[in-house]
Amino acid sequence: MLELVIGNKNYSSWSMRAWLALELTGAPYREILVALDRPDTAERIRAHSPAGRVPVLRDGELTVWDSLAICEYLAEKFPSAELWPAAPARRAVARAAAAEMHAGFQALRAGMPMNLGLHRPTPPSAEVAADLARIRALWRELLAAPRQGEYLFGRFGIADAFFAPVVGRCRTYGVALDGPEAGYAEEVWRHPAVAKWVAGASQESQAIPKYDLK
Known part of the structure; x- marks a missing residue:
């Protein structure tokens, strides 16, 4: 199952973008929320990606750690979702x-x-x-x-x-x-x-x- 690591929904605009794209695919996924601005935030995020930032998408052995790259990956993996225009x-x-x-x-x-x-x-x-x-x-x-x-x-x-x-x-x-x-x-x-x-x-x-x- 896909896993998406995100920050607080109130504050993390980058997480929101990737999360919305994943929701649009209709695919099942596990959401992992890491609270931001806490003493252990960086350590917890690095457990998922050495970049130390959210969002992070994990698909088996694959890790994608940038919001736009995540969206591009989802568009290719789920073409029927039509995340980009067809033309x-x-x-x-x-x-x-x-x-x-x-x-x-x-x-x-x-x-x-x-x-x-x-x-x-x-x-x-x-x-x-x-x-x-x-x-x-x-x-x-x-x-x-x-x-x-x-x-x-x-x-x-x-x-x-x-x-x-x-x-x-x-x-x-x-x-x-x-x-x-x-x-x-x-x-x-x-x-x-x-x-x-x-x-x-x-x-x-x-x-x-x-x-x-x-």
Whole structure:
């Protein structure tokens, strides 16, 4: 059986992305949650991967320790899940969008860390606002393309999984959305896999103060 090692659902945006992709496959798996920001956190994660970070996917003797690599592996292992668009051109665009989220938006990550248990409207800094503007522009561009479904490429896939934590940040910090991206964000939040992750987060009791903005 597949095993997915994740961090706290309230806080670990990287874990959320890989977890959503795995949920979309419908495959059975074992979830291993390692509480973050504790004295034994690094040691516990390294028991699964020498990289010392979550998420980590284990499939028999194989270990995959990066969220985007995990999603790519799942897309290849479960092609019927259609985690990427079928058309090569759209698939390339979806990969580019996910990779941009994977590698960029450092100001947003630092200024508005994921905390699904928090609701604190916070005016964004200029740097965070610039990141949000780019994300909204990207969403609008993708949503304007012909597609069949409510999500960026029609059905919910890896690209949507990568932006789902951004939707969570918008809700946490009171980022107002309008236009097509507002409807898109609502659809993401209503998706059964996202709702399942959020429900799991609501059951967590551990607080990590450094992620609660003062």
